[in-house]
Amino acid sequence: MRFIVYGAGAIGGVLGARLAGAGKDVVLIARGAHLEAIRRDGLTVEAPSGRTVHPIKAAAHPAEIEWTQGDVALLAMKGMDTEAALRELAAVAPPETPIVCVQNGVANERAALRMFANVYGVCVMFPATHLEPGVVQAQSEPITGLLDLGRYPEGVDDTAEAIAAALRDATFESVPRPDIMRWKYTKLLMNLGNSIDALCGRDEDRSDVLARIREEGEAALAAAGITFTPWETDRERRGDLLQVKPINGQQRSGGSSWQSLARGTGSIEADYLNGEIVLLGRLHGVETPVNELARRLANQAARAGTPPGSFTPDRILELVH
Template identity: 55%
Template structure:
């Protein structure tokens, strides 16, 4: 089994490098200066709290440059806003490939299932960062992350078992989970705070109120839609004793994936597919979601304008929520 990791940023780079270190066959799909740096230094540099090393792994610029083979697994590790064009290109080149969505949110699996017969959902709990070309930073040791795998929309198969076994060999905590989407919906509720983390300073006095309100809206929208999310003790037990973050190179982790998008000036952010997922469910099932609607809008504005993280005031967001038109 070969892993073609599409999106060699924080999550994808960590997954690809660790799999390669474990002797698995890996190809990275990267772009721009990141791709150039990987090629120039002979691999991807992976920094963690214990060491820094360059992991020799081949990298290409697009799925069109991959020599697709039977048995390949395409691991999607991009932000959701980049998923559809990649899936379209992938379907044209490798229509029978297994697609594994190692991404936040729950929209990627739907997009993949519309194009591919075999889709694996991957729950990603992996504290990692990517700011510098050719370098990714993973801050949890000795286990870099939790990566549970199952077929979409539910169940497991031999491919789920094989992927989980390879990820375990690479040092991750991974299991084949027939209800992995329940875990991903639970992670979605956690990720509703990503836009807030990106928008406001962590010590902003309004942050706690906004975070709790966003999560409450999410829980009510999922309940109204009849969707089960794995939360509370089930989620805590899965992480406990595994995700142990430490400084890397004397530096604490900067922030969420959305915070990192603003920090890098990426020009886009995934709030539309995190908070926006809750807004869409609320609209479909009669649940008001003004906090998530405001967070979706503000995060998008900040990304488009190139604003740095933490440049908005929580009180201004609360005022926008108070003025937001509720469902009629």
Template identity: 50%
Template sequence: MRCVVLGAGAIGGVLGARLAQAGHDVHVVDRRAHVDAIRAHGLRVRSPDGEDVVRLAATTDFAEPDWAGVDAVVLCVKSQDTAAALAELARHADPQTPILCAQNGVANEDAALRLFANVYGVLVACPSAYLEPGLVRAYSSPVTGVLDVGRYPHGRDTFAVQVSRVLSGAGYASEARADITAYKYGKLVTNLGNAVEALCGPSARGGNLDRLAMDEARTVLFSAGIHAEFAPVSALVQVRPVFGERRPGGSSWQSLYRRTGGIETDYLNGEIVRLGRLHGVPTPVNAALQYAANRLVASGGEPGSVSELDLLRAVVDGRGAAR
């Protein structure tokens, strides 16, 4: 398969490397520092099994890949960067090109469908990290992660089955699912704790705020008539240290650590807030997390620098709920 990976960070970098190692033709598009490092030294992929150096075609220029021969585009940018990436992609790729949205959140597929006819959702459960140019870390072994795929908004077609087989051959657990959207809503619920981890540190993950945000989301989804399925990823993903180090934090934590100037909270907790407003369901927990995360990004604060107790007080006081 010939594919272009847009965004070669934690998810896209590891995926591009694994596909290339499995014999597929991969071209990655990313920012200058990362691309320069990949071109100079290859993409270094560290895992519990050691380090691989994978040579990949890498560019910052959307015009550089040979789009005429591309079988699929894998969209791995953060949700807040999707609109800009799709707008640039539409200038070069044929509108029939299959787009695989290997991203958190549920808004990316709909955005892609405005510009491309063949859109596929990908449920992503791949513990990985991108903290410095030219190096990505994959923390699960022997399976690199879970990447289930299905046509958007629903359907299990021939291409989804083909992609699932390709991903399975590249070291992932993958199923072609007829209702990928339901599974992505399930993943959205579990991703609400990303903001808690980014704000209060990894030790707060799974705590009171996390549970309250998820309970609130389930109420909202029920009121909206949205069905969420939860894929059994824990039996497949085996998280282990990489070079003696545990994974420092998830995708939102990494955005704060790298000072990217953005965070995906508006498309995770903010999606629950949006649905709550549409259906008349209060969402004080997710609204407070969304507000606090955006404030921390604006101030350039460090991940884990916010008190969990202060956030709980903000929920009780209703701060952020009107945002």
């Protein structure tokens, strides 16, 4: 089994490095200065226990890879980039290739199923950071992350079991789950705060705006008839498995959306997080004004190059109509 990690940023980069470190065959697909640095110097992983460098094969495009029947594609890009990546994969990868969505949000799996028959969802609990070319950070040790997975839309098969076993070999917790989307919808509710994390930073008291966002999210899911794993069950699953520690004396600065603003990428994932709740609300008659405002402000900040922490939670609530 060879793992093709498409999107070698924070999640994909650490995931690929951990798999390679466990003796798995890995190819990364990256771009720009990050790809150049990986090809030139290897992929550097910074962790609380120190720094390692991994000489991993890296490609700029799926067409550069000679695909075989034993390949597994791990998607690790953000939701707004998924459909373009799938089109590129569909042009070169065998149609039976397992597509594993190691991504936040709940729209990636459906998009993949349009083009590939074997699609797997992963519930991603994985503190990682990517802010400079050729370098990714894994903030949790000894367990790097929780990556439970299952077939989409439901079920577990031999491929899911084999992928989970490989992930466990590579310092991850991974449980095959037939109802993986229930877990992913709980994670979606958690990720609704990503835009607030990016807009406001972590020094402000965000409890009021986060409560509003999640209340809207739960109401939209209920109206749509979508079930999610209860919060208590999710907390029990996570327990204290993730031990986030300083790297180079510094605490983790922010999550994936915060990193998008900090790196000035020009885009952010809010349409596939808050926007998912806005979509469900519009389809099922539920008002979601805080999620819509968070989605819109996050996109505006990304397009304008606004740095993270430029808003306050109170200001966001003042702007809600």
